[in-house]
Amino acid sequence: MQAISRLRMGHALLGALLLLLALAITIETLQHEPIQQQAVLGPTFFPLLISAALTLNGVALIFKALRGQIDDNEWLELQFLPVLVILGGLTASFFLLETAGWVICSAITFTVTASAFGERRQGINVSVGLIIGVLSFYIFNNLLGLSLPGGWIIDNYFSN
Amino acid sequence: MDTLQFLLDGFLVALAPGNLIWAAIGVLVGTAIGVLPGIGPALTVALLLPVTAGLEPTAAFIMFGGIYYGAMYGGSTTSILLNTPGESGSIVTAIDGHAMARKGRGAQALATAAIGSFVAGTIATLLLTFVAPLMVRFSLMFGPAEYFALMVVAFITVTAVLGQSAVLGFASLLSGLALGLIGTDRQTGVARLTMNFPELLDGVGVVIVAVGLFAVGETLFQASRYRFQKEEIYKIRGSIWMSREDWKRSWRPWLRGTFIGFPIGALPAGGSEIPTFLSYAVEKRLSKNPEEFGHGAIEAVAGPEAANNASAAGVLAPLLALGLPTSATAAIMLAAFQQYGLQPGPMLFASNPQLVWGLIASLYIGNLFLLLINLPLAGVWVKLLLIPRPWLYAGILIFATLGVYSVNNSVFDLALLWVIGLAGFGMRLLNVPVAPCIVGLILGPMAEQHLRRALAISQGDLSVFYNPMTHPIAVTLMATALVALVVPMALRFRSARQA
Numbered sequence: 297m298q299a300i301s302r303l304r305m306g307h308a309l310l311g312a313l314l315l316l317l318a319l320a321i322t323i324e325t326l327q328h329e330p331i332q333q334q335a336v337l338g339p340t341f342f343p344l345l346i347s348a349a350l351t352l353n354g355v356a357l358i359f360k361a362l363r364g365q366i367d368d369n370e371w372l373e374l375q376f377l378p379v380l381v382i383l384g385g386l387t388a389s390f391f392l393l394e395t396a397g398w399v400i401c402s403a404i405t406f407t408v409t410a411s412a413f414g415e416r417r418q419g420i421n422v423s424v425g426l427i428i429g430v431l432s433f434y435i436f437n438n439l440l441g442l443s444l445p446g447g448w449i450i451d452n453y454f455s456n
Numbered sequence: 457m458d459t460l461q462f463l464l465d466g467f468l469v470a471l472a473p474g475n476l477i478w479a480a481i482g483v484l485v486g487t488a489i490g491v492l493p494g495i496g497p498a499l500t501v502a503l504l505l506p507v508t509a510g511l512e513p514t515a516a517f518i519m520f521g522g523i524y525y526g527a528m529y530g531g532s533t534t535s536i537l538l539n540t541p542g543e544s545g546s547i548v549t550a551i552d553g554h555a556m557a558r559k560g561r562g563a564q565a566l567a568t569a570a571i572g573s574f575v576a577g578t579i580a581t582l583l584l585t586f587v588a589p590l591m592v593r594f595s596l597m598f599g600p601a602e603y604f605a606l607m608v609v610a611f612i613t614v615t616a617v618l619g620q621s622a623v624l625g626f627a628s629l630l631s632g633l634a635l636g637l638i639g640t641d642r643q644t645g646v647a648r649l650t651m652n653f654p655e656l657l658d659g660v661g662v663v664i665v666a667v668g669l670f671a672v673g674e675t676l677f678q679a680s681r682y683r684f685q686k687e688e689i690y691k692i693r694g695s696i697w698m699s700r701e702d703w704k705r706s707w708r709p710w711l712r713g714t715f716i717g718f719p720i721g722a723l724p725a726g727g728s729e730i731p732t733f734l735s736y737a738v739e740k741r742l743s744k745n746p747e748e749f750g751h752g753a754i755e756a757v758a759g760p761e762a763a764n765n766a767s768a769a770g771v772l773a774p775l776l777a778l779g780l781p782t783s784a785t786a787a788i789m790l791a792a793f794q795q796y797g798l799q800p801g802p803m804l805f806a807s808n809p810q811l812v813w814g815l816i817a818s819l820y821i822g823n824l825f826l827l828l829i830n831l832p833l834a835g836v837w838v839k840l841l842l843i844p845r846p847w848l849y850a851g852i853l854i855f856a857t858l859g860v861y862s863v864n865n866s867v868f869d870l871a872l873l874w875v876i877g878l879a880g881f882g883m884r885l886l887n888v889p890v891a892p893c894i895v896g897l898i899l900g901p902m903a904e905q906h907l908r909r910a911l912a913i914s915q916g917d918l919s920v921f922y923n924p925m926t927h928p929i930a931v932t933l934m935a936t937a938l939v940a941l942v943v944p945m946a947l948r949f950r951s952a953r954q955a
Contacts (some may be wrong), residue, residue: 314627317634324649331604336916338476339641339648346633353626360623378679379881382461386853390870405857406850411848412679422584424847437569442862
């Protein structure tokens, strides 16, 4: 029973999000000053059209969810903790990327994600993450001309 | 014949040693990544797009073509041996392919898939060679109204036909269209929906959205599910060659699959799912022993795999000739063209024949490479399935970060990736299809330009979309879109009432 209500709730939530998006687009679009121009359609027509369609779609989703026209067997068993752990790891590595550098951040992303998937041997996780970080840093920066940030270790000790 | 001359020139481009190496790299990378569960061709091209920014466009597209075809081959390996289809086109292959693997006939399933893909890929590339120029000629009659109508067709077919629920498909499409609004309006210079972030003035990149939805969203989904799933890999045992009987049962499905797959891919009729299901149904009906289907019938692997690859080639025809992507992968390839400042369509055939024909010629070569590296080396690719899942997904996230950061060297893009990844996770939970969002994102701004231009030319007269006397092509297209919208809905409604 619980599973049924979850999937319905998800659909209703998606519908609500679409309505919010429609509202945001409408408000933002109406803030623009009307521009003098010869074109028949200005820059506000298409956003308003999409916002109207989003509203319709959102209402339809909520309506279907409330009427219960949703297949109940499709909801899967889930764990949300690993998802939060991975998102946390990504947040940390994104914020550290331009100070700590690519290699460190790869190692963080790799270790956190692998442990979220149940690989608990942290020593190996960190080492593999570091190896991938160093290899990708070298290959992509030196051979393919990207500029991944080195961070303070490489900038201070390895650059010439 | 003009076309043959162009194709010959294309082979000269594709056979230049440098380009031959890029084609080889493309098929190797494509196969390897296609074999990995959870990564399909769309994500592969999206991840490699920023990385190849430094390459010359012809070389880059020859590599993308190889990746595209290679990922199609690799995907069948995963569905046969692991029963986890890497992309929607190989869902059908997984049914009987995996049943064959359980019976110890995995090698034969892989072989009929590889040879079938080669046969289908080659015939479909041949069809592409001749259909694309015809499409170009046809599209010269197109004005803005016709282009807009064509894009409406693409929106509807990508959305309404695919997936179980039209409401969810449209939720995805409209979100993509809304994302496409962000940025500076191309006609008036007005900044729309940028929320005062200067980073958003250029719009939201297709790469960020594709990587967010496919890589980050998929990884989060797998992380939430790994406790509840168990995988079994079936080893290849016994004779690896197809018997005379296997050949006899395979060759007709290959050909039928090809001729089902190519037209559906080439007409904007929505991706590779439909032809594979159609081919399965046809083979089951024609088979002398339909009861074998579902329990390892070789026809049920041969037909759909051929249909899958033929439709992959078919999708390239409207992409190259009209600039119209009809699948997620094609949408990302279009973004790749735009990265080089190129716009696929009739002009590209005129202004850049080297690139277009070099790409088409390299597809023939890539197909041959793929047959060579897949038949004898199947066992090597299978080893990739042994990578532990925690490391696989951790690695995917590293490369997702790398790809997205490298587009603009911007941490802002990474924050956007985070948000879109979370949205992708939500979409995966609710079974919202991803392809309409990506097609909407890239086609939305183009559709808007064409609509505004069409109405500027007609001075606001909407009859360009419904008067068959003045605009027969546009009206036909609009009618097609309407049919494509209404018919599946009616069918769904009827089956819901009967149930």
